[in-house]
Amino acid sequence: MKQNIYDNNTFFSKYQEIRARENNYNNLLEQPNFFTLLPTLKNKTVLDIGCGVGDFAAYCISQGAKNVTGIDISSNMITKAKKHHIHQGLYFEQVAFEDMEVPNGTIDFISSSLAFHYIADFQLLIKNISTALCEGGILLFSLEHPIVTANKGKESWVTNEEGNLLHFAIDNYQNEGLRTQNWLVDNVIMYHRTLSTILNTLIENGLQIEKVIEPIPTEEALYSLPSLSKEFRRPTFLIIRAKKGYINS
Numbered sequence: 001m002k003q004n005i006y007d008n009n010t011f012f013s014k015y016q017e018i019r020a021r022e023n024n025y026n027n028l029l030e031q032p033n034f035f036t037l038l039p040t041l042k043n044k045t046v047l048d049i050g051c052g053v054g055d056f057a058a059y060c061i062s063q064g065a066k067n068v069t070g071i072d073i074s075s076n077m078i079t080k081a082k083k084h085h086i087h088q089g090l091y092f093e094q095v096a097f098e099d100m101e102v103p104n105g106t107i108d109f110i111s112s113s114l115a116f117h118y119i120a121d122f123q124l125l126i127k128n129i130s131t132a133l134c135e136g137g138i139l140l141f142s143l144e145h146p147i148v149t150a151n152k153g154k155e156s157w158v159t160n161e162e163g164n165l166l167h168f169a170i171d172n173y174q175n176e177g178l179r180t181q182n183w184l185v186d187n188v189i190m191y192h193r194t195l196s197t198i199l200n201t202l203i204e205n206g207l208q209i210e211k212v213i214e215p216i217p218t219e220e221a222l223y224s225l226p227s228l229s230k231e232f233r234r235p236t237f238l239i240i241r242a243k244k245g246y247i248n249s
């Protein structure tokens with residue numbers, strides 16, 4: 001099931017408020033780690049899945065990418081992307097990845113920041129990505145960590161009577177599939193899969209895993225946003241870089 005929650009205007013305006021803050025989880029934790037795994041972009045053909053307002057796609061152009069396509073299911077996102085980023089070689093399209101015509105072996109680099117947990121069929125997603133990538137092409141993506149998606153919709157931090165955090169409890173880890181949570185609005189849908197499903201799906205589709213990051217905050221990030229200290233107790237994000245091409249064994 002596809003849910004276009006970013007076209008719910010209440011959700012979208014609350015989401016934009018969070019992203020406008022300088023000290024948010026994206027700017028302090030996810031994005032800095034994501035950027036450490038970027039391949040060379042010069043003259044590359046790039047596809048950004050769930051491109052949002054298009055900042056990353058525009059960054060790829062600024063780094064010399066030949067052409068960059070950002071796709072997103074949300075009209076709110078694509079309207080902003082098209083308004084704010086106009087460059088030669090930069091294209092935005094409002095389409096769900098599931099409905100996109102999959103290019104055949106022509107993309108050098110596929111990126112996706114925090115969108116894959118919204119996509120129901122992970123097998124098909126990764127199969128189509130593998131088809132779209134050229135030999136040696138790179139997939140770099142981040143998503144919510146399985147440790148946090150397992151429990152979505154339920155309170156995971158266990159507290160004492162004073163409200164202090166005792167520990168993070170996870171449940172239903174091996175029970176993959178749809179989760180609903182109340183984040184910004186009620187009934188936001190996302191999908192939980194185990195770490196082994198995520199990694200094995202890449203491997204089974206001819207993608208060699210090159211690097212995996214479970215980000216922890218730097219000293220500076222902790223100073224800016226002390227609540228990030230919780231990242232030492234459980235990870236929020238998972239970031240993976242993989243390369244198309246089977247290893248001979």
Ligand SMILES: C[S@@+](CC[C@H](N)C(=O)[O-])C[C@H]1O[C@@H](n2cnc3c(N)ncnc32)[C@H](O)[C@@H]1O
Pocket residue numbers: 002003006049050051052053071072073074077095096097098112113114115118119
């Ligand atoms: C958390 S936002 C991240 C946006 C952007 N990547 C960024 O980092 O700023 C997730 C994005 O994924 C998009 N999305 C969700 N499901 C999608 C799907 N099936 N196909 C394409 N985009 C999708 C949403 O509309 C939203 O813009």
